[in-house]
Amino acid sequence: xxxxxFKVGDMTVHRIIEMECGLSPALEFLPKLTPEMLDxxxxxxxxxxxxxxxxxxxxxxxxxxxxxxxxxxxVDSCVGNDKDRSARPMWHMKTDNVFMAGLAEVGxxxxxxxxxxxxxxxxxxxxxxxRLENGRWVPTFPNARYLFSKTELDFWLxxxxxxxxxxxxDSVIPIVEAKRHDLVSSDHALNDLVRLIPTPGHTIDHYAxxxxxxxxxAVITGDLIHTPLQGRWPDLAMRIDYDPAQGIATRRKFLESxxxxxxxxxxxxFPSPSxxxxxxxGDGFKCDYISG
Numbered sequence: 001x002x003x004x005x006f007k008v009g010d011m012t013v014h015r016i017i018e019m020e021c022g023l024s025p026a027l028e029f030l031p032k033l034t035p036e037m038l039d040x041x042x043x044x045x046x047x048x049x050x051x052x053x054x055x056x057x058x059x060x061x062x063x064x065x066x067x068x069x070x071x072x073x074x075v076d077s078c079v080g081n082d083k084d085r086s087a088r089p090m091w092h093m094k095t096d097n098v099f100m101a102g103l104a105e106v107g108x109x110x111x112x113x114x115x116x117x118x119x120x121x122x123x124x125x126x127x128x129x130x131r132l133e134n135g136r137w138v139p140t141f142p143n144a145r146y147l148f149s150k151t152e153l154d155f156w157l158x159x160x161x162x163x164x165x166x167x168x169x170d171s172v173i174p175i176v177e178a179k180r181h182d183l184v185s186s187d188h189a190l191n192d193l194v195r196l197i198p199t200p201g202h203t204i205d206h207y208a209x210x211x212x213x214x215x216x217x218a219v220i221t222g223d224l225i226h227t228p229l230q231g232r233w234p235d236l237a238m239r240i241d242y243d244p245a246q247g248i249a250t251r252r253k254f255l256e257s258x259x260x261x262x263x264x265x266x267x268x269x270f271p272s273p274s275x276x277x278x279x280x281x282g283d284g285f286k287c288d289y290i291s292g
Contacts, residue, residue: 002102004273006290008211008218008264011193014065016102018078020272021090022056029057030229030236041229048271048289050228057227059269061124063099064220065106066211068193071114074141075209075220076268077171080127084166091123099128113141115190118148119222119268120203121156126171137174146175147190150183151205199224199254201247202238208254218264224250226269231255231278231285255285264290 004015027033038055045051050058066073078099085091103109118126129146130137139146153172160168175181186198186207195215196207202223211218223238224247230236234251237244258265258278265287266275276289 002098003105005106006275008066009193009213010069011211011217012067013211013218013266014067014102014106014108015266015272015274016063016065016078016099016106017060017272018063018099018102019061019090021058022052022054023059024057026051026055026057026227026229029226029239031239032236033229033233037229037233041232044286045228048273050271057229058271059226060271060274061269062274063128064209064266065108065113066194068191071191071194072108072112073115073117073190073194074113074144075117076119076125076222077116077128077140079124080130080171082132083127083170085123088123091127110141111143113144116141116144116146117190117196117209118146118152119208119220120206121148121152121168121172122203122223123167123171125222125268126167129171130174137170139175139178139180144180146181147184147188147196148172148175148181149186149205149207151186152203153181153183155204199250201241201243201245201250203242206250216261216263218266219258220266220268221254222268224254225267228270228287231287232281233284259285 002017006013052058061078063078064075079091081094128140131140156168186196186205189195195210199206199208208222209220226238235248241247259280264275265278273289273291276287278285279288
């Protein structure tokens with residue numbers, strides 16, 4: 001199933017799942033994870049399946065689409081098609097129709113999206129920003145405004161000036177050149193139902209997205225946390241975090257803030273069903289998953 005749908009207050013949220021698979025060996029993805037910690041985790045990492053038979057972390061690559069009644073908002077645009085991603089063979093020059101079929105399955109077309117929110121500008125969160133048309137990269141969602149953190153965008157444009165960053169070349173700069181982007185701060189309020197909150201560390205100005213008039217009905221995490229192992233042990237930094245110490249502080253603050261509340265946490269990469277409530281677990285935290 002490429003999509004799932006659930007309610008957040010009066011809003012409807014769709015998960016458009018592009019891919020769900022074992023990606024990287026857990027001990028490489030989380031450098032401070034020990035074999036003993038991994039062994040202790042095997043039983044509870046089976047439901048839902050978050051670790052495959054080869055000890056690779058099972059990650060979901062998906063977009064969350066929020067229908068507020070006034071706007072249709074897409075949060076993070078996954079991997080995309082026709083992109084040069086030689087470092088990741090499963091993403092390299094991909095040509096499947098999974099993402100587009102997922103949109104159609106929930107009754108949407110690319111022209112229906114009003115806003116695209118990029119929690120950060122990593123490869124698997126910007127891919128469907130653009131699509132190849134007559135040999136050119138053009139905005140996939142022609143009527144949408146794309147919201148980039150100004151600090152995040154400035155950082156990646158400068159990085160691209162130093163060393164070519166393919167995702168920036170093919171999935172970000174074409175949006176800027178088409179003048180479809182809005183530069184915002186990472187605490188920007190899109191409207192009274194959708195607000196960004198700063199969650200830096202994984203990248204320089206990563207943001208999460210809160211839903212509801214008080215911002216507490218639900219939150220879409222982006223990559224402040226990748227795997228349930230980082231809930232159990234929040235001090236496990238991901239290998240390419242921009243500022244690991246800041247990322248750890250952000251993750252702990254986030255998990256404490258939403259622990260034992262009624263806020264649905266919608267995780268970017270947790271295995272399906274990818275959402276639930278944060279509960280305390282010893283010195284760490286776990287997700288009480290919501291099925292469906």
